[in-house]
Every structure is written in structure tokens, then in C-alpha cells.
Amino acid sequence: MRNDLNTTVLRVAEILINELKLEDVTPETFDADLDLVDEVGIDSMDLATVALVLRDEYGIRIDEDDYPKLTTVRIIGQYIIDKLNSDE
Secondary structure (H helix, E strand, O other), X not given: OOOOHHHHHHHHHHHHHHHHOOOOOOOOOOOOOOOOOOOOOOOHHXXXXXXXXXXXXXXXXXXXXXXXXXXXXXXXXXXXXXXXXXXX
């Protein structure tokens, strides 16, 4: 699996769109810099659900203490890449 930032951001956006059942947006049109809490309306339960999907998808653990830092899709993408690189 290719894990550059753009590919990872698109996949995270796709997961968010599917999990949150967002309409009228695609991974390609999703603004990766939107604040997930203030602009998308994601809550802590939504983020926990997404974290579980990301864990299964990438084989990484997202610590609950890190949830407040994961404010945008781009930040989540970089977090995943950093985790994958730190595990190598």
C-alpha cells in the first residue's frame, strides 16, 4: 500500500465520508484542512469510530490522548504516516 501524504489524506477523507455518511462531497473535493469539530461537526464518538477504522486499515493504534490533536484530515494523514514510519 502506498502511503504518501496525498494518498493517505484521500483515504482518510473517504473513510470520514463513509463513516459520517456525508453527502455531496467526495474524497477529492473534501477540504483536508477543514476543522473536523468546528466545520464538519465530528464529535468524540465519531472520531473514536474513525480511529478504529484507521487502526484496521493501517495497522496502527491511535492513542485517545492524541484525539484532540487530530483536528483535520491532513493532520490525521500526517499522523498515520508518522506512525507507520516510526514502526519501521
